[in-house]
Amino acid sequence: MELLRPVIRPYAWGSRRGIAELQGRPFPAPGPEAELWMGAHPSAPSGANGTTLDAVIAADPDRELGAPCVARFGPRLPFLLKVLSADQALSIQVHPSRAQAELGFRAENERGLPPGDPARNYVDDWPKPELLCALTPFEVLAGLRPPSDAAALLRALPVPALHPLAAELEATPQQALSRVLAAILEWPEPSRADLVASVVTACATLASSDSPYAAACAAAVRVAGDHPGDLGVVAMLLMRHVVLAPGQAVFMPAGGLHAYLRGTGIEVLANSDNVIRAGLTAKHVDVPELLKLLDPAVTVPVLTPAPLGDGVAWFDTPAPEFRLYVADLAEPPVPLPPVTLPAAGLPAVTLPAAGPRIVLCTDGAATLRTDSGEAVKLARGESCFVSAADGPLHAAGPARLFLASPGGPSA
Numbered sequence: 044m045e046l047l048r049p050v051i052r053p054y055a056w057g058s059r060r061g062i063a064e065l066q067g068r069p070f071p072a073p074g075p076e077a078e079l080w081m082g083a084h085p086s087a088p089s090g091a092n093g094t095t096l097d098a099v100i101a102a103d104p105d106r107e108l109g110a111p112c113v114a115r116f117g118p119r120l121p122f123l124l125k126v127l128s129a130d131q132a133l134s135i136q137v138h139p140s141r142a143q144a145e146l147g148f149r150a151e152n153e154r155g156l157p158p159g160d161p162a163r164n165y166v167d168d169w170p171k172p173e174l175l176c177a178l179t180p181f182e183v184l185a186g187l188r189p190p191s192d193a194a195a196l197l198r199a200l201p202v203p204a205l206h207p208l209a210a211e212l213e214a215t216p217q218q219a220l221s222r223v224l225a226a227i228l229e230w231p232e233p234s235r236a237d238l239v240a241s242v243v244t245a246c247a248t249l250a251s252s253d254s255p256y257a258a259a260c261a262a263a264v265r266v267a268g269d270h271p272g273d274l275g276v277v278a279m280l281l282m283r284h285v286v287l288a289p290g291q292a293v294f295m296p297a298g299g300l301h302a303y304l305r306g307t308g309i310e311v312l313a314n315s316d317n318v319i320r321a322g323l324t325a326k327h328v329d330v331p332e333l334l335k336l337l338d339p340a341v342t343v344p345v346l347t348p349a350p351l352g353d354g355v356a357w358f359d360t361p362a363p364e365f366r367l368y369v370a371d372l373a374e375p376p377v378p379l380p381p382v383t384l385p386a387a388g389l390p391a392v393t394l395p396a397a398g399p400r401i402v403l404c405t406d407g408a409a410t411l412r413t414d415s416g417e418a419v420k421l422a423r424g425e426s427c428f429v430s431a432a433d434g435p436l437h438a439a440g441p442a443r444l445f446l447a448s449p450g451g452p453s454a
Contacts, residue, residue, distance in 0.1 A: 275322020
């Protein structure tokens with residue numbers, strides 16, 4: 044087991060409170076702190092054992108990851124665990140499937156786009172499914188609204204330019220969502236500013252009403268203040284607006300349109316950087332590519348973790364690259380029978396999952412111990428890497444832990 048030194052990513056949309064508070068540092072922080080990365084991503088690997096976690100894994104992949112994980116994903120950690128803390132909206136985006144990522148990465152390489160080129164959509168050949176679990180109330184745009192609901196919202200706004208789009212959604216609902224989204228994102232340049240301004244004005248009025256769309260309109264007005272004139276503000280109206288309560292989550296599969304608006308949460312994702320954006324960003328936007336990957340049929344339900352016993356629950360998703368568990372550990376553990384660790388006489392719960400694991404403590408403090416007697420103590424905001432060779436992992440609290448591991452049959 045290795046204590047990690049995570050890396051803070053200071054993106055402009057980040058909060059000055061969420062990550063600093065979790066780590067017990069003074070807040071507000073001097074600058075935005077958007078993401079805390081725990082993993083072996085090559086652009087920001089966590090520190091571990093005097094080096095970095097990617098170097099530790101590269102030195103002995105079979106030991107650190109386990110032979111089943113290496114056979115399935117190659118000699119790389121297949122997931123990345125993050126704390127994500129947003130004060131402003133992230134971009135409207137989709138992620139590719141594995142087949143789409145491999146094809147797109149190969150095509151951009153053949154075109155001669157160098158690594159790091161801002162015009163690249165595909166920086167690697169991996170998919171990027173992701174799961175976000177809220178630590179605070181977390182506002183998201185998750186998937187597209189049903190066509191009838193999207194049409195009703197467009198008609199509720201006194202913006203005549205939107206009403207033909209509403210009529211199209213009503214006339215051919217199964218085919219129209221992608222076409223209407225394309226019409227908004229590719230709106231003629233001369234009238235874009237007028238459209239966005241009209242929508243923001245109309246949303247401000249609806250936001251102060253008792254309309255069922257008041258919260259979504261309030262979000263659009265707020266986001267427009269951070270991204271003035273951006274067509275993404277209009278595209279937001281087609282998307283399902285949700286506020287996650289702490290402990291709830293959303294899973295974003297390939298082709299699902301989404302944007303995170305504000306809040307602090309735990310995110311686990313496949314170890315990839317492939318993001319195709321359509322708005323609410325100063326980064327590269329590729330509307331045609333996004334529309335090609337978009338699956339308007341993707342629904343994004345709100346998830347709650349399924350209990351496994353002993354205070355442990357999990358979010359069961361189809362992503363093979365990761366699985367996320369949450370453990371609420373009492374002192375001593377309430378569920379019986381507990382595991383007694385001979386080395387320390389410490390009552391503990393055996394945590395699920397095998398292979399490479401990353402454990403993050405978000406509340407309280409925990410002691411982790413392997414069958415060999417090796418122990419690590421985690422305070423709030425601390426994390427550690429557990430190798431496949433470490434075997435079963437036992438934990439005692441009181442604490443709340445999040446544990447990420449590979450998903451699917453190899454978990």
